[in-house]
Amino acid sequence: MTTYAYFPGCSAHGTAKEYDQSTRSVCLRLGIELNEIPEWVCCGASPAHAVNPLLSLALVAKSLDLSPSDQIVTGCAACFNRFKTALYTLQHDKPLWEQVKQIVQPTRLNGREFRVVHLLEAICDDFGLDNLKERVTKPLKGLKVACYYGCLLVRPPKVMVFDDPDNPTKMDELMKAVGAEPVEWEFKTECCGAFHAIPHPEIVLTLTSKILQAAKDAGADVISVACPMCQINLDLRQLDLKKQGKSFDIPVLYFTQILGLALGIAENELGLDRLIVDPRPRLREKLDGRGG
Amino acid sequence: MKQTAEIEQVARTDEIPIVLTEEARKFTQEVIKRSGERVDWCYQCGKCTAGCPVAFAMDIEPSRVMRLVQLGQGERVLKSRAIWLCVNCQTCTTRCPQEIDPAKVMDTLREMAMEKGYAADREVVTFFNSFLDNIRRFGRTFEPMLVFQYNLKSGHFFQDADKGLLLLSKGKLPLRPSGNSESIRRIFEALEGRKR
Numbered sequence: 001m002t003t004y005a006y007f008p009g010c011s012a013h014g015t016a017k018e019y020d021q022s023t024r025s026v027c028l029r030l031g032i033e034l035n036e037i038p039e040w041v042c043c044g045a046s047p048a049h050a051v052n053p054l055l056s057l058a059l060v061a062k063s064l065d066l067s068p069s070d071q072i073v074t075g076c077a078a079c080f081n082r083f084k085t086a087l088y089t090l091q092h093d094k095p096l097w098e099q100v101k102q103i104v105q106p107t108r109l110n111g112r113e114f115r116v117v118h119l120l121e122a123i124c125d126d127f128g129l130d131n132l133k134e135r136v137t138k139p140l141k142g143l144k145v146a147c148y149y150g151c152l153l154v155r156p157p158k159v160m161v162f163d164d165p166d167n168p169t170k171m172d173e174l175m176k177a178v179g180a181e182p183v184e185w186e187f188k189t190e191c192c193g194a195f196h197a198i199p200h201p202e203i204v205l206t207l208t209s210k211i212l213q214a215a216k217d218a219g220a221d222v223i224s225v226a227c228p229m230c231q232i233n234l235d236l237r238q239l240d241l242k243k244q245g246k247s248f249d250i251p252v253l254y255f256t257q258i259l260g261l262a263l264g265i266a267e268n269e270l271g272l273d274r275l276i277v278d279p280r281p282r283l284r285e286k287l288d289g290r291g292g
Numbered sequence: 293m294k295q296t297a298e299i300e301q302v303a304r305t306d307e308i309p310i311v312l313t314e315e316a317r318k319f320t321q322e323v324i325k326r327s328g329e330r331v332d333w334c335y336q337c338g339k340c341t342a343g344c345p346v347a348f349a350m351d352i353e354p355s356r357v358m359r360l361v362q363l364g365q366g367e368r369v370l371k372s373r374a375i376w377l378c379v380n381c382q383t384c385t386t387r388c389p390q391e392i393d394p395a396k397v398m399d400t401l402r403e404m405a406m407e408k409g410y411a412a413d414r415e416v417v418t419f420f421n422s423f424l425d426n427i428r429r430f431g432r433t434f435e436p437m438l439v440f441q442y443n444l445k446s447g448h449f450f451q452d453a454d455k456g457l458l459l460l461s462k463g464k465l466p467l468r469p470s471g472n473s474e475s476i477r478r479i480f481e482a483l484e485g486r487k488r
Contacts, residue, residue, distance in 0.1 A: 010433035013470045017463060041476050042432045046380050047423035051402050058479045059427070066475075103482040155382035156393070165386050191345035191381040198442055199415035200377070201451070203349055236455060274462045 002126055004117075005069035006034035007083070009076035009228065010042050016076075016228030018271025022256035023075050023119060025269050029260075030127055030135060037067045043082035046195050057100045060086035064114060065106035075119040075256070077227035078194075081152035081160065083116040088159045118153060118162065120226055120255065124170050129177040137264035139179025143286050145258065146220035147171040148211065149188050150230040165189065171224060171255055178262035185218035187211045192233040201240065208237050212248040221286050222279060223252045235276045251279030261287075316364025323361050327400035333390040334358040340384035340394050350374040354384055354394055361397065370405040376413035418446045428480050432471030 012020035027034050040063045049056035060082050064072075074080050090097045101109065117125075123132065149168045157165040166189065172182035190211055193204030212234065215223050225231045235252040242248075253275065260270040261283070272279055312320070324331055340354040347353050352360065352374045360369045369375065375398055384394040411417035422441040426433050436456075443449050459465045 011435065013432075014435040014466050015459065015464045039431075039471075039475050041471065042427045044427065045423070045433070047420040048427070050380065050399055051406050051420055051424075052483070053399055053403070055424075055479070055483055058483070059476065062476060062479060103479055103486075105478060105482075151381040151383070156385045156395075191379060191383070193345070194379050194381070195419065196346075196377075196379060196416075198439065198451075199413070199419040199446075200349070203346060203377075203379075206348075207345055236459075239455070239458075274464060276458070276462070 001031050001033050002122075003033040003035065003069060004071050004073040004122060005067040006036045007040055007043075007063060007067075007072055007074040007076075007079055008036060009074060009079040010045075011076065011228040011232075015232050016254075018274040019075055019228055019231070019254045019256065021269070021271040021274075022254055022260050022265075025265050026123075026256050026260050026263065029263050029265060030123070030132070032122065032127060034073065035068055037063055037072070039066055041066075043079045045078050045082070049082070049085075054099065054103065056082060057086050057089055057096070058103045061100050061104045061106060061109065064112075065104065065109045067114075070112050070114050072114065072116045073119055073122045074116070075226065075254075076229075077118065077150055077153040078229055080116065080118045084159050084161075087114055087116060118226065120153075120170050120174065121162070123259070124174050129173060132174075132177050136178050136262045138262055138287075140175075140258065140262050140287060141179045143180040143258075143283070144183050144219055144221045145175045145180045146183050146185055146215035146218055146223045147175060147188060147255075148215070148223050148225050148230060148234070150225070150227050151189065151191050151194070153226060154189055171226060174255065174259065175224065178259055180258065180262075183215075183218040183220045185214050185220070187214040190214075192230050194229050194233070197229075197233055197237070201237070204233050204237055205240055205244070208233050209241055209246055209248075212238070212241070212250055216248060216250060220250065221282055222258070223250060224255045224258055225252060226255050238277055249277060251275060251277045251282055253279055310363070312364050316366070319364040319366035320361060322404070323397065323400055326404070327393075327397045329393050329397050329400075330390070331358055331361045331392065331397060333392055334362060335390065337389060339387045339389065343383040343387055344378075345381055345383070346377045346379050350377050354378070354398075357401070358392070358394060358397070361401075369401055370408060370410050371412050373413045375401045375405060376411075376416035415446055415448075418442060421445075427476070429473055430469040430471045431473050431476050432469065434466070434469035434471075436465050436467075437469070 008020050044056040044059040154162050154165045163170045175182045193207040196203040257270045338355045341347050344354050352372045378398040382395050426438050
């Protein structure tokens with residue numbers, strides 16, 4: 001059994017509750033042990049590094065200091081990005097990291113070699129797709145999925161070292177492993193507008209409508225995401241787009257929810273009912289009479 | 293028209309044939325020093341602007357921001373909305389052929405603008421301040437309070453009010469914060485101590 005310290009991220013307690021819920025269910029089913037970092041603190045997301053990079057690094061250092069394990073997993077692409085940036089700083093900018101330590105006054109940080117992975121890496125690389133295939137009880141045959149990676153999982157590549165920054169395939173491979181069909185499309189890593197959802201929702205609507213349209217044009221039944229920010233921008237904002245006369249009606253699921261279905265986990269355990277665009281009718285239509 | 297010999301003479305000199313005032317030069321140097329990025333390497337290929345998802349909404353496009361920094365045009369850059377509209381998608385940073393990190397330069401410019409009290413985009417500045425205030429108070433982001441605080445301070449009182457009930461019915465609105473401020477008090481105190 002592989003064990004990770006788990007960093008849920010702030011939205012796991014709110015708008016991304018179903019991501020946390022499905023993550024825990026899937027990991028339990030696969031025998032991946034998650035130990036939530038006690039008293040973890042916010043990574044600072046964009047606002048912290050946007051105006052105070054030192055604060056941003058200090059917040060991550062605080063959670064690293066609190067982590068019970070040197071191997072950490074998170075499902076949030078933004079948190080993942082902040083953690084990787086902090087580790088990059090630790091490795092490449094010692095003087096700056098010393099300043100960070102002065103601020104945080106860590107008690108358990110010294111000498112530890114941290115490894116921070118995104119949940120996609122924990123499942124695809126550490127657990128392995130071959131192992132995963134053996135666990136699939138309900139292959140998702142006939143389900144066409146547009147895998148959306150967004151910005152922060154893949155960029156900047158020298159820090160993230162995650163996958164090809166222009167055409168990542170990790171989530172696509174995962175979808176194939178559970179019997180679904182990833183579609184070819186060009187918006188895998190286009191920006192959703194991120195935090196502008198609050199200060200400038202009109203920017204988010206412009207960007208998300210292009211992404212949603214591209215997914216539809218590619219013939220996708222659903223969009224799969226690996227970031228709470230991307231999810232809420234693509235899902236919730238469909239309500240506003242509808243008011244503008246743009247009705248996409250395309251469900252946006254966390255990849256863990258799709259994976260959970262293939263593992264035979266019940267819909268309510270995966271929090272499908274919490275999504276704004278209800279994916280259940282589409283899933284039923286596409287997966288009815290599936291084998292397994 | 294200049295004589296060929298004179299042109300060649302100019303081309304051979306290492307000096308950029310643009311004279312910056314002392315103040316302008318200082319601004320360029322400060323940005324380079326604080327960001328750790330060689331803004332002076334930018335040769336205006338425009339890739340950052342071409343790939344920027346929010347360039348369409350900016351008053352000054354990213355490649356022009358870089359050029360203005362080279363020219364030491366501090367006031368124009370720090371008072372631009374562009375630096376606040378940058379969404380940190382890191383596309384420019386990924387594509388820059390000169391290996392400059394324009395997103396990091398934007399971080400530095402925002403930090404400098406904040407220090408001068410410039411807030412050319414009131415909405416983004418209000419959002420950032422609300423977000424950081426949330427972390428300071430709860431150690432974590434407490435989403436309902438963040439949105440409430442933003443709406444109140446920005447004057448957009450009813451923005452997304454229609455979505456509140458929906459999110460509540462979906463169990464996506466927590467009623468109390470899950471973190472506490474105790475664990476990060478030292479961090480904020482230490483940072484404030486440095487500023488003084």
